Amino acid sequence: xxxxxxxxxxxxxxxxxxxxxxxxxxxxxxxxxxxxxxxxxxxxxxxxxxxxxxxxxxxxxxxxxxxxxxxxxxxxxxxxxxxxxxxxxxxxxxxxxxxxxxxxxxxxxxxxxxxxxxxxxxxxxxxxxxxxxxxxxxxxxxxxxxxxxxxxxxxxxxxxxxxxxxxxxxxxxxxxxxxxxxxxxxxxxxxxxxxxxxxxxxxxxxxxxxxxxxxxxxxxxxxxxxxxxxxxxxxxxxxxxxxxxxxxxxxxxxxxxxxxxxxxxxxxxxxxxxxxxxxxxxxxxxxxxxxxxxxxxxxxxxxxxxxxxxxxxxxxxxxxxxxxxxxxxxxxxxxxxxxxxxxxxxxxxxxxxxxxxxxxxxxxxxxxxxxxxxxxxxxxxxxxxxxxxxxxxxxxxxxxxxxxxxxxxxxxxxxxxxxxxxxxxxxxxxxxxxxxxxxxxxxxxxxxxxxxxxxxxxxxxxxxxxxxxxxxxxxxxxxxxxxxxxxxxxxx
Numbered sequence: 001x002x003x004x005x006x007x008x009x010x011x012x013x014x015x016x017x018x019x020x021x022x023x024x025x026x027x028x029x030x031x032x033x034x035x036x037x038x039x040x041x042x043x044x045x046x047x048x049x050x051x052x053x054x055x056x057x058x059x060x061x062x063x064x065x066x067x068x069x070x071x072x073x074x075x076x077x078x079x080x081x082x083x084x085x086x087x088x089x090x091x092x093x094x095x096x097x098x099x100x101x102x103x104x105x106x107x108x109x110x111x112x113x114x115x116x117x118x119x120x121x122x123x124x125x126x127x128x129x130x131x132x133x134x135x136x137x138x139x140x141x142x143x144x145x146x147x148x149x150x151x152x153x154x155x156x157x158x159x160x161x162x163x164x165x166x167x168x169x170x171x172x173x174x175x176x177x178x179x180x181x182x183x184x185x186x187x188x189x190x191x192x193x194x195x196x197x198x199x200x201x202x203x204x205x206x207x208x209x210x211x212x213x214x215x216x217x218x219x220x221x222x223x224x225x226x227x228x229x230x231x232x233x234x235x236x237x238x239x240x241x242x243x244x245x246x247x248x249x250x251x252x253x254x255x256x257x258x259x260x261x262x263x264x265x266x267x268x269x270x271x272x273x274x275x276x277x278x279x280x281x282x283x284x285x286x287x288x289x290x291x292x293x294x295x296x297x298x299x300x301x302x303x304x305x306x307x308x309x310x311x312x313x314x315x316x317x318x319x320x321x322x323x324x325x326x327x328x329x330x331x332x333x334x335x336x337x338x339x340x341x342x343x344x345x346x347x348x349x350x351x352x353x354x355x356x357x358x359x360x361x362x363x364x365x366x367x368x369x370x371x372x373x374x375x376x377x378x379x380x381x382x383x384x385x386x387x388x389x390x391x392x393x394x395x396x397x398x399x400x401x402x403x404x405x406x407x408x409x410x411x412x413x414x415x416x417x418x419x420x421x422x423x424x425x426x427x428x429x430x431x432x433x434x435x436x437x438x439x440x441x442x443x444x445x446x447x448x449x450x451x452x453x454x455x456x457x458x459x460x461x462x463x464x465x466x467x468x469x470x471x472x473x474x475x476x477x478x479x480x481x482x483x484x485x486x487x488x489x490x491x492x
Contacts (some may be wrong), residue, residue, distance in 0.1 A: 012080060012332055012341050013477070014325075015166075015348030019238040020247055022171035025178035026237065026321060027255035030230030032181055032262050033111070033250050034118035036187055037308050039263075040270040041287025043223070046280055047434075048216040050271040051206035054264055058218025061260035063420045064228040065219070065253045067387045069416040070394035071231075072249025073405060075238050075383040077397055079245045080477055082329030082384035083235035083322075088473055089333075091393025093485045094463060100389050101330045102452040103382030106375075107229075108323035109357055111365035112159075114376045115315040116152040122371070123151070125289055126301045142368035153363050159313075159320050160358040166347040170317055177314035184307025185262050185269075191295035191303070192269035202275045215434070222435035225262065225387070226380040230315075232387075233322040239477075249407075257325040269295075281419025320357060327353040333475035334466055336459065378448070379442040384425040391417030 044053040074087045085104060089097035097492075115408065116146040123131055134146030160171045192198060231252045238245065270276070270291050284290040292300035328350035331340025342352040363373060395414035398405050427433045437445075473479040 001412055002098050011050045014240050014328070014343070014350070016169055016242045017166070017348075018237050018242055020251060022101060022175055022363040023234050023237065023241070023248070023251050024258075025175040025314070026171065027231045027234050027252060028258050028262075029174050029181065029311070030111075030233045030256060030318030030322065031259035032226055032230075032311045033115050033315035034121070034312055035306070036185075036263055036311055037265050037288045037304075038268045038286070039207050041280070041284070044220060044267050044285075045271060045276050045297065047208060047211075048209035048219050050267060050276065052208065052213055052216030053220045053267055056217045056223075057260050057263050057267075058220040058279035059217065060224030060227055061190055061256050064224055064426075065229065065256050065419045066413060067391060067420060068231055068252035068256060069249060069407060069410075070387075070391040071235050071416050073397060073410060073414065074249045074390055075235050076245045077404065078476055078481060079241065080329070080475065081239040081325045082325065082333075083232055083238070084390045085329055086475055088386070088389035089471070090137065090482075091308055091389065091396050091484045093469070094335075096334060096389060098452070098456050100366070101326060101335060101388050102448075102455075104326050104386055105323060105330070106448055107379035107382040108233075108319045108326065109360050110364070110372065110376045110379055112156070112316050112323065112357070112361045114369070114372045115154055115312045115319075116193045116361065117365055117369040117372055118312050119152055119155065120148050121286075121307075122305065122312070123148075124304060125286055130247045139381045140370035141294060142370050142437060144366065144368055145439070149365060153362055156314075156316070156358065156361045159317050160354055160361075162317070163320050163324065163354050164347065164349055164351060165348055174321075177310045177317065181307050181310035181314060182258070182262065183228045184303070184310060187263050188292060188295070188304060189265040189269040190306065190341045192291060195273050195295045198273045200272065202272050204275070205277075216345070221265055222424075222433065223380075225378075225424045226435075228259055229380065230259070230318060231384045232383070233318050235284050236325040237326075243422065263273060272437055273367045309369045320354075320361075323357050324350050324353040327356060329387050329475065333471055334463060336455070350415045371444075374438060374440040374442045378445040380435070381425065381428050381437065381445070384421055384428060388418060388421035391415075391421050393484060397482075400484060401482060432439040455491040477479070 020488065078086055078090060082088050085097055085101035088100035127368060131147040132145045136144045136146055138144070138467055162173060171191060199488050211219070220324045234252050236256070238248065241248070266288065270345055273291050273294055279287060289301065289304060292304035294300070296303050327336070328341045330336045331338055331353065340350070340353050340356065343349065344351045391414055395411060397416060398411040399412055427435045428437055430436060468483070469479050
């Protein structure tokens with residue numbers, strides 16, 4: 001019966017081209033973006049101080065590594081594209097999959113555009129006026145210029161073309177970008193550390209003495225869903241692994257550790273070169289850029305541009321890959337129109353999903369960077385929610401199929417992952433929390449939820465007509481792979 005079922009329904013599949021080092025580069029590049037080079041001067045040092053920030057980064061890395069272990073359990077059991085979207089369906093059913101997939105589709109796509117506008121911040125710092133031509137309008141205090149729109153549109157088109165040509169091409173570029181990013185951050189840290197006047201005495205006070213050490217640490221740790229979001233791009237490409245899925249857990253944990261190290265090195269590079277309270281008091285437009293100038297003189301901007309551009313480009317490329325895979329997975333399983341599941345016959349890439357993300361990414365910069373920041377702030381909520389769906393599904397899998405799980409203490413780890421996910425969500429959602437999102441972000445999130453509800457209501461009749469067995473095959477590739485929810489329950 002199963003063989004007959006799988007013969008009567010064709011299922012598009014992606015090519016297996018991703019190597020382990022490419023999966024690592026995908027995650028590291030997605031974790032480290034523009035924020036790594038701006039947060040030391042805007043959030044870490046002003047709100048928490050150097051020591052508390054380092055501890056907070058480490059605490060966040062440990063917490064997200066626990067979540068990554070849960071993803072590892074699910075990848076080995078369900079090695080398909082879609083990541084948390086697929087796991088939400090497996091663990092809770094159709095409605096949970098819709099909520100998770102819709103949130104992640106927004107999350108990943110918005111980060112592409114936000115990274116693209118970060119290029120404009122860099123060009124305005126290094127090449128003031130070069131692309132600020134043809135003023136169009138001002139939105140939320142951000143001047144939109146035709147010259148800048150053309151620049152970032154060309155860059156977005158380049159990454160779309162790379163992804164169209166094949167994941168091997170995109171992943172190779174991602175590897176070199178991630179290596180350049182790491183090398184550039186190390187160079188910045190070394191240059192700052194050996195500069196005249198640099199020393200550990202510049203790190204005093206070690207934490208925000210008005211808030212206290214604990215609050216200072218939590219202020220940074222609460223940002224973990226945003227800081228380390230990107231490790232979950234690895235599950236999105238699980239179907240394309242050209243290696244054993246047993247390695248995926250290690251790759252995700254290592255990518256989080258690498259992200260923590262890179263964040264910490266940039267933070268120390270900024271804090272150690274001069275007494276950091278004096279640097280903050282000087283009110284530099286971009287503190288990391290000013291520090292690069294102190295460390296390397298007139299070449300500081302050019303040297304810093306290497307890791308910054310590598311971080312921006314690797315983030316754009318990484319999330320381009322992740323967003324197209326989740327849209328492809330949703331289309332293949334008929335949660336959204338089947339148009340999204342089309343595969344290029346030669347390159348084996350999801351061409352229609354790539355086209356959709358390209359159009360979205362080209363449109364978003366016209367709204368200006370502040371609006372994109374508000375929208376992207378909501379993405380951490382989507383990330384925390386997807387973490388919960390994955391950890392909860394992993395917990396259920398450990399209960400129902402314990403004999404298939406090789407990770408020691410897997411059930412306890414999955415339960416702890418659920419707790420971490422819930423805490424992360426409420427730290428973002430509760431007003432007054434150190435990581436609470438803004439009122440503008442809530443407004444944009446409400447609009448996105450309304451759009452998602454309308455889309456779901458339109459798709460619901462067709463989706464409900466599809467049998468669970470067929471969904472199981474279309475989404476998971478094998479109707480024998482177990483579902484963990486009970487038919488007829490609320491999340492069906």
